[in-house]
Amino acid sequence: MPGGATASMPASVYRELPIERRRVMMLGLRGIPNVQGGVEKHVEMLAGRLIAHGWDVEVVGRRRYLAVPAPHSWNGIRVTPLWSPRMMALEAIVHTFLGVCYAALRRPDILHIHAVGPALLVPLARLMRLNVVVTHHGYDYDRQKWGAFARRMLRAGERMGMRLAQGRIAISRDIADTMGERYRVPVSLVPNGVTVSRSSSETGILGEFRLTRRRYILLAARLVPEKRQIDLIQAYAKLGNSGFDLVLAGGAEFAGVYEEEVRALASRVPGVVLTGFQTGDRLAELFANAALFVLPSSHEGMPIALLEAMAHGLPVLASDIVANRQLGLPAGDYFPLGNVDALSSAIAEKIANPPDEQEVLAQTERVEAVYSWSSVALKTLDVYRAVTK
Structure with a gap:
């Protein structure tokens, strides 16, 4: 047809273009589902709610904590295991480094880093032009298990996360207020949630x-x-x-x-x-x-x-x-x-x-x-x- 065939094509031929879903990658935790830890529980519950709001969620976990050692889907959430060393002082930071490199390839709309230790890699994520949100889950440098050097690194992670991330979240009013005063940055208060499983069956x-x-x-x-x-x-x-x-x-x-x-x-x-x-x-x-x-x-x-x-x-x-x-x-x-x-x-x-x-x-x-x-x-x-x- 002169002038282009599409000019007289019936309306039924046209299709509404799908709306591209936003993507968030969670990093800084051992993994989900059913992995011991408060951060792990937080991410497991949050990720499911984000899926319901139309976001695609990928959780990058540490392979040795996950039941399935290969990338897989759980309740609509993509779970990606990455290697980490079996050393308490190096596990989180090495895994987060690998996770940030992986995020640079995947290019999520948001890289959401959890906890102040993993936040030490925020500068690298920013250099890779990623949009970074950090959740401060607690003053990990106050934990008794850490020595002097590890405490300094955790404090440095807090500083990097609060100063360089584009979005900052704290799970308690005390943390939000303290971070706001310490680093002169806005910090959003988003407390933990709770859900109760009321199974009628007995597990024994x-x-x-x-x-x-x-x-x-x-x-x-x-x-x-x-x-x-x-x-x-x-x-x-x-x-x-x-x-x-x-x-x-x-x-x-x-x-x-x-x-x-x-x-x-x-x-x-x-x-x-x-x-x-x-x-x-x-x-x-x-x-x-x-x-x-x-x-x-x-x-x-x-x-x-x-x-x-x-x-x-x-x-x-x-x-x-x-x-x-x-x-x-x-x-x-x-x-x-x-x-x-x-x-x-x-x-x-x-x-x-x-x-x-x-x-x-x-x-x-x-x-x-x-x-x-x-x-x-x-x-x-x-x-x-x-x-x-």
Whole structure:
């Protein structure tokens, strides 16, 4: 046809061009799904919500932590394993370096780096012309496991992340305010969320460890010094024959002195049960049937495990560190960090006065309303849009 055939083509031939989905790559964590750690839980839950909002999400994990060693899809999320050395001091930084190089090839709209250690590679990401968002999950240089050099590197990572990333997120008000004052940059507050798995099926974990419903005290945390499992075991031992077990759910990433100390002390105190790392329905069943949740830690960013316990309606006890205090719990839910006698007395008071059903329901509803992952996703997307506009 003169003038071009397309001029008289029927409308049915035309198709609406697909809208290109934005892509975000998550880096700085061990991986997902069901990998132990607060950052890992945060990314697992956030990524699913971002998918629902029309984003493509790729999570770059450390191969040795992942069940599938090759790139694969999980719940619509692309999970890409990369090699990392089996050395505590080098694992995160080497993996993040490889991840940034991989991101330079993949060219996501956003490279979202989690935690201050991996943020040490933000300058490299910027040199590669990537749009970078950093989430500050806590003052990792305060963790007891690090030596002087590692602490300096973590502080340098915080500085690089806060000064050079285009978008900055903090998971608590204290971190957001401190970073804003320290580096004179805007930092968005996006707290952790919580979700409660209410599976009606029994996994058998209570029978496996000979536990009785509402007759055990629970701590779910990695076996690392800042979680202070030893304080909790010592406080539990002071209760004597209380009729309650103490369940410590969690494992260690690397074999070390602290893990050995926890296991040795647990073996000497009757009633202490070490379950190892638990996740999914098995962990949910431990939460759902506990009498009390205790978090005696000396370091937290924003304690997801404590939020999960509260969302299950459990009475809780937490050390009086800033991160725990910012949840605004009643005074009776806190005890002085490291005070074993005070912790023991507080445990005795809690198990002697369990909450009624109305108190449990009210707590569950409040936590789920305030700390929803849907809200976390929306606030995170606000940061992404500001960076890519």
